[in-house]
Amino acid sequence: MRRKKILLVWGIFVSLVMIPGCAPFVENNTIEDIAPVTFWSISKGEKRKIKMSTLVPPLVNEPKSLLTLEVDLLKQGGKDFNLRYYRELKVGQLRMFLIHEELAKQGIIQLINTLLTDYDISQRMYLVIVKGNFDEYINRQAKKQENLDYYLYRMLKHYERKKQGEMTIVNLHEYKNKLFSPFSDPVLPVFKVAKDNFTYEGTAFFSNDKLIETVKNTEDQIFQLLDNDHYLKFFPIPKLDVVIGHLRSRVNVDLDKNLSLVTINVKLNGRIEEYQGNKNILNGNELMQLHKEIETELEMKTTDLIKKMQELKVDPLQIGTHTLSPFSKPISEKVWLAAWGKMNIKVNYQLYFEALQNTKNNY
């Protein structure tokens, strides 16, 4: 009996505290009142301001509209969006953070720091560099295509999972980790807006937090093979009239002791998907010759790519991490970058292609 009484008294006490609004919770997350946005797009505004935009409402059957603001600070934008829109915008579902190329060239460390301090923002949020006017594109396209923001997110997620090549996909955590590590420089994907298309263009190299170079096409593909995914579904080499596919690479980096030579051995497994040249590739000798040509072509292109990195003094391939070993003192970042700029490069490719099948010689 007594226990019941005590419970009753407690019950009354707790409800007395909670009911009159003395409740300790101030956040209101009633689903009808909030709009969890999926992306923020940031570009350069006038006079050192930043231009922010986002699409509302997300995933509800209402006509979508793009909100655009010019603000000094990122979180200020988050606040001002709320004042503009009848629902409260929440950042808990923020999945993409699109940064305009011009802004990225000035450095984005302040933005990254702001994102990192907010515990509501997922560490898995994708960072993307955009060329061209994204706001205009989304404004035009959102009317034609429902849930455009969601499908953009799905696209990034699709290419991130299983590391299936084709695109560099980087999230906030990966970017931050590379940014703050001494022997690696971050990279981000670059997407280009051209009229009604939003196309993947390549990979942007960062020196610290500033974008300094974008590599495209073949160079980007080689970058995928060397570091990012170690896989490519298709690798067209128009110069040799050949497409190789299902490429899987094994990269072996070897630094010599006095940091003057780096040897990169790449083993490629794959198969020839298409050939339109004039060699009889059913003939063993001629096939070997084609292999040789592909090898030299790849070696040349790779050397060029790495030379480019050296000139820019960036190390997105994390070659510097190979200077670390279990039983020696690590060298400093400065020493490494100085050595990296002057290092000789040797690139070796070894191709292991499957034999061709279901084909007949046309020549």
Added chain:
Amino acid sequence: MTTFSLFDKSSKMDGIYVFFIVNRFQMLFLFFLLPTYLLHPFMIWGIVAMAIFSQLNIRLLCKWLESNYAKKGYQGFVELFGVRMVRLLTFIGLILILIKITVITLGYLEVIHDFIFPSMNSNWIIFFILLTSSYVASLGMKNTIRFVVIVFLCVFWIIFLYFPFFIPPIAALHDLYPLIPTNWTTDSWKGLLLIWSSYSGPEYLICLIPWIKPQQKMRKYLTYANALSTSEYLLLFIASLFFFGSNYLSKSKYPIIHMIRYLQSPMFERLDIILISLHMFVLVFALSIFLLCIYGATRIILKKTSTQPSRMGFAVTCIVLFLCFVFVNNWIWSIKTEQNILLNIQIWLSGITYFIVPTFLLLLTKLKGRVKA
């Protein structure tokens, strides 16, 4: 109406409870800070070394637990020191426990405040946690000790969630290099101290002796507990090295929880909120055990051991504790210097108690035995 018996000594607990208790005491808050203090991969050896020392310490403790004095409980202490000395030592113990639970509660509080309720007045959280603990404690020492099984089952599997951090691309071997100490600084000593004080906890078993079956296998259970804690420390530390790299590790205050934020589940967006809530079980358990210890200690100091524990006295203890927490939370914990003073004091104190208590007791027992002979 049943009588209010907090310290009912009629039934004794198996050794397996000792395993649960010691393991969870060793995994109490301080391990959240471990990676941030250790930073360098070579500190892996620090954890291993401290585990060995802790094991030696546990051997000493076990020797004492198996001695005749220990079997007699409170009477044993009286025989060993005399009533006056026991009261003095209890008073010191009371202060130590008070500091320990204050720091641990406020530490967890900070985690909750940071991750779950950033806009909530933190005194409310103290209130709710202490309310729960008082309820658990009011069920008596016996039930509180039994509660450890639930606590252990709620929390121990969290370690398996860190599995994804051990597979590439997150796990890269070069994050663990160099494995030998290349720059040994005062911070490294501090790291070792933190490891040692995280291992502390088994010494509080001396407060729980009357409820544990006197048996020879104690050492076995304590060893297992120590080994489990060691492997958890190692796994968490290595996982955080893989995930953050040793350069970024110092920037993040609670790396172990930030790692959980990176995990994704198809059901919940914020996995960390759920897991922090589960960690609260450990806090509630530790608080209720120490609450009972504090109440018992006050009774010893006030010479009330022969009378029945009263509801009033227990309630007053809880309220005083609440006021103490609120006071420290509002006026001492919030002083922002470069390092949290109270936390540092606790790290030192728990390191010292873990080192001194078993040695001191064993030495005294040996001396007493020799004098008698």
